[in-house]
Amino acid sequence: GESVGLHLPTLSVQEGDNSIINCAYSNSASDYFIWYKQESGKGPQFIIDIRSNMDKRQGQRVTVLLNKTVKHLSLQIAATQPGDSAVYFCAEDFGNEKLTFGTGTRLTIIP
């Protein structure tokens, strides 16, 4: 069957270090991916997206990398700050105009 978002459930990172959050997917037909951030008591917040015709996309302090060969997606956060503490999850469009979400990785920033 198809699956998306085989995250590690938790990740702890020292403040100021870079964070890398990973996501695996199984459907090679997927053509669009999004990373979301969800803070406690809030709805998911769009961070960055990438289409399958790209390998890398950069935003402000964030970079998404897509490796279609091994069906792997990662989110890199530079110089992590306390405000980056949240659950991060990836979403994938299988090409059916619906997003399928992973279970998420809880990122904890250690002061």
Added chain:
Amino acid sequence: ETGVTQTPRHLVMGMTNKKSLKCEQHLGHNAMYWYKQSAKKPLELMFVYSLEERVENNSVPSRFSPECPNSSHLFLHLHTLQPEDSALYLCASSQKKGGAQYFGPGTRLTVL
């Protein structure tokens, strides 16, 4: 107001009550969605509306009834819910069906 708003933010209801959740998007989008978020589970898509027409109903029990009177508003009418329906209900919108979705803050629902 900007983005996607949802009311109420918290709701406690008994199994025999009838209540409604409201969502409003201020982004000029044409598609709206209802999701259920339970602890330790991925977001579950419930309903999709595109240009005010329901295009998706993901085998949701009939005790959940959506309504989309226009492209900016979406309701979820609730009746005779079960305790296992307790969850965070999230509304989202996107420019068109498919593409990046933008979420509201959610309604935390508790069914007693």
